[in-house]
Amino acid sequence: VFDVSKPWLNRVIERRSKAFLTAVSEVDFDVEPRSTYALVGESGSGKSTIGKMLVGLLKPTSGVVEIEGIDLASETDAAKIDAIRSDIQMIFQDPYASLNPRWRVKDIIVEPVASRGGNTEGLSERLLEQVGLSVQDAGKFPHEFSGGQRQRICIARALASEPNLIVCDEPTSALDVSVQAQVLNLMSDLKDDFGLTYVLISHDLTVVRHMADKIGVLYLGRLVEEAAPEDLFETPKHPYTQMLLEAAPQMDGFGREVLPPEGEIPDPITPPSGCAFHPRCPIAQDVCKRDRPAMRQINGIRVACHLAE
Ligand code: SF4
Numbered sequence: 141v142f143d144v145s146k147p148w149l150n151r152v153i154e155r156r157s158k159a160f161l162t163a164v165s166e167v168d169f170d171v172e173p174r175s176t177y178a179l180v181g182e183s184g185s186g187k188s189t190i191g192k193m194l195v196g197l198l199k200p201t202s203g204v205v206e207i208e209g210i211d212l213a214s215e216t217d218a219a220k221i222d223a224i225r226s227d228i229q230m231i232f233q234d235p236y237a238s239l240n241p242r243w244r245v246k247d248i249i250v251e252p253v254a255s256r257g258g259n260t261e262g263l264s265e266r267l268l269e270q271v272g273l274s275v276q277d278a279g280k281f282p283h284e285f286s287g288g289q290r291q292r293i294c295i296a297r298a299l300a301s302e303p304n305l306i307v308c309d310e311p312t313s314a315l316d317v318s319v320q321a322q323v324l325n326l327m328s329d330l331k332d333d334f335g336l337t338y339v340l341i342s343h344d345l346t347v348v349r350h351m352a353d354k355i356g357v358l359y360l361g362r363l364v365e366e367a368a369p370e371d372l373f374e375t376p377k378h379p380y381t382q383m384l385l386e387a388a389p390q391m392d393g394f395g396r397e398v399l400p401p402e403g404e405i406p407d408p409i410t411p412p413s414g415c416a417f418h419p420r421c422p423i424a425q426d427v428c429k430r431d432r433p434a435m436r437q438i439n440g441i442r443v444a445c446h447l448a449e
């Protein structure tokens with residue numbers, strides 16, 4: 141959750157921006173209202189960069205980020221940008237890093253509303269119950285909660301300003317496996333209750349499988365395939381999607397992504413020629429090294445691969 145008026149939060153965001161600096165190019169997708177669009181890719185695929193552009197934390201050097209008819213990338217009217225921003229919230233991977241440790245939970249939760257001078261009467265209590273915490277938790281501090289509970293606090297804060305769109309960047313990757321499903325289920329229920337739209341960012345296709353209405357697979361800053369989950373899991377068209385499905389990357393003990401065995405991700409600063417996936421692709425041909433594959437439609441699936449049928 142981002143607020144330009146909070147310097148401590150900006151420092152968190154700045155740190156994250158430096159750690160995940162990635163180029164994104166020619167990525168183009170639409171998110172239907174009240175749907176969940178999942179962006180999946182390994183570290184360095186550009187998924188967090190896209191998430192930050194959606195909430196206005198980063199500006200693209202070209203292109204359009206249109207939310208409810210307003211282009212966040214080019215809009216200069218501060219009032220319009222502010223209105224859109226309160227309509228979009230973000231949930232991060234590490235719930236602890238995005239909670240101010242010196243604030244009580246009730247103040248954390250209502251902050252997005254309080255900072256805009258809105259009515260916060262009874263708000264934190266209501267939201268705590270909605271995310272499965274108790275009213276008695278309102279006076280506690282973030283360190284008194286487990287990881288899963290902290291993510292619930294972040295979700296409550298994201299809901300406070302009644303957003304339409306929530307960008308969730310690896311919302312469960314820092315959590316124990318047993319807790320992940322609970323948080324995903326909660327997100328799913330809240331989506332129905334509040335008519336929310338999610339952009340769900342994940343390195344793990346299996347996490348998004350039951351949440352997403354559509355999945356976009358990213359590789360080195362480009363969209364390589366986009367399909368409904370049933371199509372993507374049953375008939376993945378892009379060799380990279382097939383690789384992801386065969387060897388879903390895991391998190392190590394420090395919450396970092398462990399690469400699948402089939403080769404390293406190339407440096408995004410100097411991507412391979414032609415299809416950027418060709419050094420890892422088991423079926424690459426000469427044309428793949430030479431020409432970048434354009435995005436094509438095959439039976440309702442969008443795929444960028446010379447050889448996909
Ligand atoms: Fe593999 Fe070629 Fe398709 Fe790229 S374009 S994914 S290298 S077959």
Ligand code: MG
Binds near residue numbers: 188
């Ligand atoms: Mg990331």
